[in-house]
Amino acid sequence: MKKILICAVAGCIIFTHALAAATQIDLGRLAKKKGPLAVWIVSVTNEAGKSEVSADDFRKSLEDVIVKRGRGKSFLLSASPEASDVQISAVIRGYEYSEKDPITTFGSPSGLLLDAVTTENYVAMKAEFIVKETKTGKTLWDDSVTSFIKKMMTQQASVPLIYNKLARTFLWKCFGRPK
Numbered sequence: 001m002k003k004i005l006i007c008a009v010a011g012c013i014i015f016t017h018a019l020a021a022a023t024q025i026d027l028g029r030l031a032k033k034k035g036p037l038a039v040w041i042v043s044v045t046n047e048a049g050k051s052e053v054s055a056d057d058f059r060k061s062l063e064d065v066i067v068k069r070g071r072g073k074s075f076l077l078s079a080s081p082e083a084s085d086v087q088i089s090a091v092i093r094g095y096e097y098s099e100k101d102p103i104t105t106f107g108s109p110s111g112l113l114l115d116a117v118t119t120e121n122y123v124a125m126k127a128e129f130i131v132k133e134t135k136t137g138k139t140l141w142d143d144s145v146t147s148f149i150k151k152m153m154t155q156q157a158s159v160p161l162i163y164n165k166l167a168r169t170f171l172w173k174c175f176g177r178p179k
Contacts, residue, residue, distance in 0.1 A: 035074075036074040036075055036076040037074070037075050037076070037085050037086065037175075038075075038076055038077075038078040038083060038084045038085045038086075039066055039075050039076070039077060039078060039084060039085070039086055039087075039088060040077075040078040040080070040081045040083075040084035040086070040087045040088070040134070041059060041062060041063060041077075041087075041088050041089070041090075042081070042087045042088065042089040043089045043090070044056075044058055044059040044062065044089070044090045044091075044092070045090075045091050045092065046058075046091075046092045047091055047092060047093055048092045048093060048094050048095045048125075050095045052095060052097070052155065052159055053092055053095045053125070053159065055092060057159070057160070057163065058090070058092060058127075058163050058166075058167075059090075061160065061163035061164055061167050062088075062090070062163075062167045062170075063077055064164075064167075065164060065167035065168055065171060066167075066171065069171060081134065082134070084134045085133070085134060085135075086131050086132065086133055086134060086140065087131070087132045087134055088129060088130070088131050089129070089130045089132075090127050090128065090129050090130075090170075091127060091128045092125065092126075092127045093126045093127060093128055093144070094124070094125065094126040094146075095123075095124070095125050095126075095162075096122075096123065096124045096125075097121070097122070097123045097155045097158055098121065098122040098123075099121055100120075100121075100122070120150045120151055120152055121150070121151065121152055121153050121154075121158065122148065122149070122150050123148065123149050123153070123155075123158035123159075123161070123162045124146065124147070124148035124149075124162070125146070125147060125148075125162045125163075125166050126144060126145070126146040127144070127145055127166060127170070128142075128143070128144045128145075129141070129142070129143060129144075129145060129170050129174065130142045131174055141174045143173065143174075145166060145169050145170045145173055146166075146169075147162060147165040147166040147169045148162075149161055149162055149165055
């Protein structure tokens, strides 16, 4: 019985890695395409339940980051969904702003003490992204992305900063080079 359980767990792990590798191959194939990758943003919705967060403003920030990406693969915003290579949709799941950053647990007592003494503002945002290939409709990437910033800032100033950081983190996680 123990051997069967071990084989089942090993099979699940191998299947998960194979599925992740297949997704990277599809993204890699698109990344090798000559010229920029045409992107259409299907939708951005706000399910965070926070009035400070705007789906339209996050969409604009995502579009800006896609167009301004300097290194690696270049992107362009498509004029229509049919002319795009990939379609992106996003759902904002969470937003948090705090006057004092939460204490992060460190491996050393000195790091914990330093973090407890430091007073900075904290903002975090979480969104789920789905990237689909336009021609086949196949889901190429589906994952949740979270970003945070710790620095002195007002709540109003934190919103565009976290939009930009979350959009850049998404591009890096989705289209960055796999390690």
